[in-house]
Amino acid sequence: MLNEIKLNMNEMPYPPPKEVIEAAQKGLSNLNRYTNPKELELLREFLADYSGISKRHIISSAGSDFLLREIIHVFSRGRKVIMVNPSFFPTVQCTKEFVTKLVKIQLSPLEFNLDVDIITNETSEPSLVIVDNPNNPTGKILINREMVEAILENKNVLLVVDEAYYEFSGATFADLVEKYPNLSVVRTLDKAFGLAGARIGYLIAGENFLDEFSTFFTFLPQSSLYAAIEAMRDPSYIKKNIELTIKERERVSKELEKIGFQVCPSTTNFLLIKTNIPDVAKELKDRKILIFDLSSQWLPGYFRVSIGTPKENNIFLSNIIEILKAHSWKGHKP
């Protein structure tokens, strides 16, 4: 196992409770068998209950990016796809492969706001709009309820909201799915539930999506399914981890601002930072600390840092300060 501090994948740094891990281990003892459809149904029931929506709208899958990929594959045919830039990179990559017409809306610093009029102006033809809310990597809430309803009033539009960080932001449109057949919400147990290794995603699908997904069925890995069921049986454990992550996020943000970094206010478990120090991600990697360098995909000088444990965050901060000092002779300011 590598002794690295991983602040590059937006994972929850705390493991799930031992009951969840034991459930996953129990799943391993049945590796010669496919998952039991009844247990898949049980997970759907739990997810429906957790999301406050009827079970028929829930579609589970091995990872939310798999669901997004399926949506793009199925629904981009004959539709223009509209996204923001930057966005969740697997989604971006998938659109590059499948989409025949793609419009990206560049989010500009310092505010990274999304003007909903751009979307409504772009949707005169059948369109698939995908918005990650909060946005990855800015960590910002891009759309509110009013904006979502304005987009959904146009029946030509299918709207997919990626709510991977819902538990941190508290912002959701899942309750609108029953009202608007052209809305779907994608969520995951990877982040707040601390189950990134289990890869469980789910779709809260509006009626227009359900038709196409009627034949969609995926077996989940035994251990992932058992872990997810156990986690959903009592999801209260995520509350403490979320609170600690948010508290740490605010602390790290303040510390970085104190030493001169530009930090984007976040509603997630990560921070978008800007620095003029070139190669800061590489220098941290040399010190076995991984952060995500956005400059090859997006604006130069921007990096995304996941919030780790207090100890991990302290190591990250002390190393950043050291790198900053080393660079001060080179004339670089943060």
Added chain:
Amino acid sequence: MHREDDKKLNLRRENSIKKIGLIVNPIAGMGGSVGLKGTDGEIYKKALRLGAKAVTPRRTKEFLSYIKKRKDISLVIAPDKMGETYVRKFDIAFKLIGQAPKETSAEDTKRITEEMLNDGIELLVFVGGDGTARDVYDAVDSKIPVVAVPSGVKIFSSVFAVSARAAAEMVDAFIEGTDLSEEEVLDIDENAFRNNRLASKLYGYLMVPNVKKFLQAGKEASSIDKSSVDNKNEIARYIVKHMDKEALYLLGPGTTLKAITNDMRLPKTLLGVDAIYDNRLVGIDLNEKGILKLLKKYKSKKIMVTPIGGNGFIFGRGSKQFTPKVIQVVGRENIIIVGTYGKISKLECLRVDTGNFEIDKLLSGYIRVVVGEKEEMVMEVRC
């Protein structure tokens, strides 16, 4: 092994060794520490009087520390502080070329670069700022690729690597045979810059090794990058396919626009404004007067431009020929903006500074940019 085999092996080794030139502008970046924003011309002497310290030695040594172990390069070095002084600190074999006076100037950079070209270098590494890039461009043009190590006060040209380390990676990529891309060299008005105004214009293009950033492995490692040359050709095909034969097209400067005329098998001035109508070239290297004359002749008209990399200017910098009057006659709705995904996605916004505030306001707001055959970006235009 037979002697013949030995000879062949040695010959193969010699062939695989790349001859790389290194030239350093020793005064680049000195104005920064004393707040002078540049060292062009006489400002260098003022910087010295204010106690400015040389920046390039550290950047050069940093770069050399990354390439010192390479056995497959042969360095050709400028004398004294233009290269030799720093290379001598390392155990690197080199060949000296040219002569450097005590106080170096732009002319020395140009002259020694030309001597290196005559000596057969395959790649030139230079350490400096935008001014140095201009001097190198004057000598190199598109003869060989370059790697630019940033050391100047003001680095706006996209030709520069982000750091000395990144520059070393570009050298690695060149040796491994990566393809090349054309990157911009900007001419920055230092006097304006000292007054906190960015007045830049496109000076030319230099070829650099086309390096994808080394991404961290994992789920988010993306392969969305494509070569900028392929991307330009893709944009060109798309634009040509959708061109209105009844419209006059005014094409601004830049290699993306040149890719469009290449696709049409028409010539294009790289830094000028040319006009096309019905697949024919109807104007070349036009000034405002020439453009206005053409605009009177044709009913339907369009302007096609690409932003300057890094700062995103579409009007008022690289293409001064598109005056406020020209833009007004053509109209905002007839402006087509094109650019490679790699360039556009790295821009915070598009910018205009035509010198006419009303026109700048007219151009402000959101606008589409064609970045590929099936892809557009909606960008904010700011003034």
